[in-house]
């Protein structure tokens with residue numbers, strides 16, 4: 001993905017720009033993660049842009065870093081992996097022992113997997129990821145068709161479960177749909193046997209929510225993923241871990257487990273955020289042409305592209321480090337300084353935002369929500385197709401959905417890396433009667449729930465498909481996902 005924008009000449013405000021050579025540590029950077037960042041991050045980015053121009057020194061929970069706010073500067077960093085490599089070994093302050101051992105962001109950055117890693121090993125790992133993802137993201141492949149059918153079936157299970165509260169009612173679509181659905185898809189991708197995946201999924205939530213039980217949950221999760229990695233090494237299947245191993249046979253069991261952890265986190269958190277944001281966009285009428293138009297074949301994906309641009313799930317990327325002293329924005333970034341690209345801030349840069357106006361020749365696809373350059377997201381198609389299958393099914397099963405809160409009062413949750421809805425309260429009305437949870441025919445596997453909205457050639461069904469029959473939830477699946485199901489059943493209103 002290469003973008004060429006005309007240089008506007010200006011480099012942003014920067015009235016108080018530090019003179020050349022001032023060290024990051026000497027700039028007394030302001031804390032980034034304030035209350036304003038949580039509630040109105042766009043104001044924080046604008047303030048920083050005004051004060052410092054396109055690159056600003058910030059304090060990340062006690063550790064100084066550069067935040068890249070400019071669209072052009074973000075591309076400059078993302079497209080030059082040699083000049084701005086990832087890899088914590090490149091971080092000067094860390095090598096000099098100046099990053100506290102108990103820095104709150106350390107746990108998310110110190111697990112050495114593809115997203116964080118720098119160095120020569122990355123190239124082989126990245127090409128293995130690309131190969132291992134291909135069967136699941138090329139829509140013509142049987143694995144991709146099975147995954148989409150499974151996601152549609154999981155969506156049916158979740159909708160049927162939440163509708164046990166009544167044909168009309170209130171639900172939190174975040175907790176009861178957008179969050180569990182991608183976790184179930186991740187379990188399918190990972191090829192978890194039996195109910196083992198269920199407990200790992202619940203632990204992934206505990207880790208992502210960073211509550212008091214996050215640490216033991218992380219330990220349990222890594223053990224479970226280690227066991228899964230060992231099982232797949234011994235007896236490969238038609239799942240992501242086995243395809244990754246086939247593409248990179250040198251991966252140790254530990255290294256494979258770390259990659260699986262990364263996949264589980266990305267699928268569960270980011271895809272869940274994308275589903276919730278798309279649902280809000282469709283039902284709050286923000287999407288052009290109204291709900292039905294937005295849901296017609298190509299429009300789910302187009303709506304999603306707009307949503308991902310306006311509200312990037314990954315707001316700030318993982319750090320890169322200057323390979324040598326380099327001028328960026330109004331500052332000289334010294335070798336080994338950490339640099340965080342902010343997609344959210346770059347999208348608000350007038351250089352980018354101004355060109356998104358109607359009639360602009362720049363496609364909205366020039367956004368940075370999937371990254372850019374050699375380290376951009378390899379799973380964009382996979383993430384979008386899981387989210388699209390879920391959203392499509394949701395609007396087929398519910399004849400009416402409306403927000404139970406004004407759109408500007410929906411609660412958000414933020415971390416230094418991501419931003420998503422904390423909950424998504426809706427009033428719903430189901431199409432047809434409330435289905436009962438019944439036992440499936442003995443021969444029917446849980447993953448084989450039919451997917452009426454997905455044509456056999458993998459193309460999304462056109463608009464105006466008949467109201468689907470509400471399927472029963474196979475109780476075999478209920479048993480298989482017992483801990484997840486007990487939790488979800490507790491949320492029925």
Ligand code: HEM
Pocket residue numbers: 114115116126129263266267270271274308312313314317318368369370371372374375376377378379380382383
């Ligand atoms: C809505 C969902 C997703 C979004 C918005 C997203 C976004 C991104 C972004 C912005 C990057 C680049 C980060 C950087 O440059 O530091 C990235 C990298 C990556 N993503 Fe995604 N992602 C999503 C889902 C997924 C999923 C589901 C997977 C796995 C199945 C995945 C796997 C990866 C990997 C492996 C990388 C690192 C690539 C590399 O460093 O070579 N992503 N993603």
